[in-house]
Amino acid sequence: MRRALSFITVACLVVPHIAAADSGAKSLLAVVPDEKSPIQGKSMGAPFYIHRMPTSNTSLKSIFPDLEVFVLKSNGRVAGVGSKRAYETPERCSKSETEVRKLLSKAFPSTYSGPDPRWQYQSSDGAITAGALCSKYVGNPYPELRMDITHTATNNEVLKHFERVPANQSPKPTQ
Numbered sequence: 001m002r003r004a005l006s007f008i009t010v011a012c013l014v015v016p017h018i019a020a021a022d023s024g025a026k027s028l029l030a031v032v033p034d035e036k037s038p039i040q041g042k043s044m045g046a047p048f049y050i051h052r053m054p055t056s057n058t059s060l061k062s063i064f065p066d067l068e069v070f071v072l073k074s075n076g077r078v079a080g081v082g083s084k085r086a087y088e089t090p091e092r093c094s095k096s097e098t099e100v101r102k103l104l105s106k107a108f109p110s111t112y113s114g115p116d117p118r119w120q121y122q123s124s125d126g127a128i129t130a131g132a133l134c135s136k137y138v139g140n141p142y143p144e145l146r147m148d149i150t151h152t153a154t155n156n157e158v159l160k161h162f163e164r165v166p167a168n169q170s171p172k173p174t175q
Helices: 002-010 019-029 090-107 152-159
Strands: 048-054 066-072 078-086 128-135 144-151
Antiparallel strands (some): 048 066
């Protein structure tokens, strides 16, 4: 649950009526925002469930062989898509980050203008943000490339189901 909540706070993607991003998202991710998930699952008490699916885009597959897809339990619609991969060196991570950003820029052609360094691209209406970022965590010698695509309004709605707790504690779902 901790891993899932960590992702959902960063990446949620439900977008009503986004014709421009539909084709780009579908060609890159094989799922379309706000459509029913092709795979149903079971929730562990959270307002969403997670499934993994193979990456269908051949360019993205060479970096991320599979994707984590978050689906809202309430309506079965795709709520988030992302993936992570560890690298042996920062140089290799950075090279893949550049490749993923090129792919994201084709699917989401507007430049993100906000303050968060995780995001580089957004949909033409600004509702979806997308990004790829290499990070290194304390105690882990391996850099990690992470790709996330989010929709802020939906992310905020999902977070209403969780209590705010200090960073060193696990969150508990609320009713």
